[in-house]
Amino acid sequence: MGKFNKGGKKEMPALNSSSMPDIVFAILFFFMVTTTMRSETLMVRMKLPTASEVQKLEKKSLVTYINIGPPMETRLGTGTQMQLNDRFAQVSEIQDYIAQEKASMNEADQPLMTVSIKADEETRMQYITDVKQALRQAYALKISYSARQGQNK
Amino acid sequence: MAKTTRKVPALNASSMADISFLLLTFFLLVSNMDVDSGLARRLPPPPQTEEQTTVDVQRRNLLVVLVNAQNETMVQNQQGSEWYSNSDELKGTGSKVALKDKVKEFVLNTSNSEQLPELTEEDFGPPIGIVPVTDQHVISIQNDATTSYKTYIAVQNEVVRAYNELREEGARKYFNTSYDELTDDQQKQINDLYPQRISEAEPKNYGGQ
Numbered sequence: 004m005g006k007f008n009k010g011g012k013k014e015m016p017a018l019n020s021s022s023m024p025d026i027v028f029a030i031l032f033f034f035m036v037t038t039t040m041r042s043e044t045l046m047v048r049m050k051l052p053t054a055s056e057v058q059k060l061e062k063k064s065l066v067t068y069i070n071i072g073p074p075m076e077t078r079l080g081t082g083t084q085m086q087l088n089d090r091f092a093q094v095s096e097i098q099d100y101i102a103q104e105k106a107s108m109n110e111a112d113q114p115l116m117t118v119s120i121k122a123d124e125e126t127r128m129q130y131i132t133d134v135k136q137a138l139r140q141a142y143a144l145k146i147s148y149s150a151r152q153g154q155n156k
Numbered sequence: 157m158a159k160t161t162r163k164v165p166a167l168n169a170s171s172m173a174d175i176s177f178l179l180l181t182f183f184l185l186v187s188n189m190d191v192d193s194g195l196a197r198r199l200p201p202p203p204q205t206e207e208q209t210t211v212d213v214q215r216r217n218l219l220v221v222l223v224n225a226q227n228e229t230m231v232q233n234q235q236g237s238e239w240y241s242n243s244d245e246l247k248g249t250g251s252k253v254a255l256k257d258k259v260k261e262f263v264l265n266t267s268n269s270e271q272l273p274e275l276t277e278e279d280f281g282p283p284i285g286i287v288p289v290t291d292q293h294v295i296s297i298q299n300d301a302t303t304s305y306k307t308y309i310a311v312q313n314e315v316v317r318a319y320n321e322l323r324e325e326g327a328r329k330y331f332n333t334s335y336d337e338l339t340d341d342q343q344k345q346i347n348d349l350y351p352q353r354i355s356e357a358e359p360k361n362y363g364g365q
Contacts, residue, residue, distance in 0.1 A: 027173060114239065125305070131305055146197050147192075
């Protein structure tokens with residue numbers, strides 16, 4: 004039968020790709036909306052502790068971060084350092100930092116401000132306690148101990 | 157001149173996909189999806205006067221959780237004390253009672269024991285009604301200056317787990333559903349029933365340097 008002749012002059016029909024930009028735009032908008040441009044580069048090494056009962060921090064705009072850990076650059080030693088906004092800081096500077104972050108917030112959101120303490124799991128509690136006391140003085144009372152979801156080993 | 161209808165030439169939009177792909181790649185690279193998560197806590201406001209720094213708590217209402225410099229944990233109340241030497245023991249893998257079960261027993265005081273926090277009857281609104289609760293209990297987590305953060309978080313986690321389990325049990329008992337599926341008002345009722353009363357004291361030098 005001639006139905007299955009191979010030598011036919013049939014051409015592959017061109018794929019209609021006119022809707023491809025639409026699809027790509029849809030994905031593009033998704034990423035544009037979900038993205039948060041955080042210019043902060045980490046200067047301290049941290050391995051967050053694990054915990055099973057963690058809660059998600061809901062609004063990113065209400066969260067202020069404090070990073071604690073040994074510095075990334077080994078020439079700076081292995082002592083615990085704290086990073087606030089792209090630079091190393093002392094515990095005594097926390098109050099100014101919190102006041103500054105609070106001022107940049109919407110007035111209605113100020114009581115909802117949460118401070119997320121991201122500390123390396125090897126940090127000594129003395130340092131954390133000093134930070135906590137400073138936060139108390141600065142009236143930043145809502146805190147969150149940042150931890151990874153998972154089982155503690 | 158005779159008017160002729162001129163056709164607008166079709167725009168060649170084939171490069172549109174390329175441009176949008178370029179933008180897409182850019183946003184793909186700069187976006188970070190990770191959501192920060194952690195254990196939420198509320199710090200007490202700073203002391204206003206010297207006298208305000210200490211609050212008297214009856215001994216039976218107090219459960220002291222001590223974490224020392226060797227990262228060992230001791231739990232102590234009027235009933236006695238328990239010693240945990242590592243985080244596995246905290247979860248009750250050995251022969252010991254897990255920390256969360258200790259906390260739950262302490263918060264509930266189902267046996268109305270003299271050595272556990274006093275029970276007072278309170279109204280929580282329907283459908284919970286008037287139930288006895290230990291509204292004065294305090295769990296005090298104390299740590300040494302050289303305690304590691306990891307152990308501290310592990311202990312905090314176990315205490316929070318005890319409260320979460322209590323709330324889950326409360327939701328099952330009174331609303332016949334899991335805590336996550338309750339409405340905000342119902343969750344608030346359960347939270348009022350089992351409020352997290354965790355005190356974070358200032359560090360003391362227990363275990364030496």
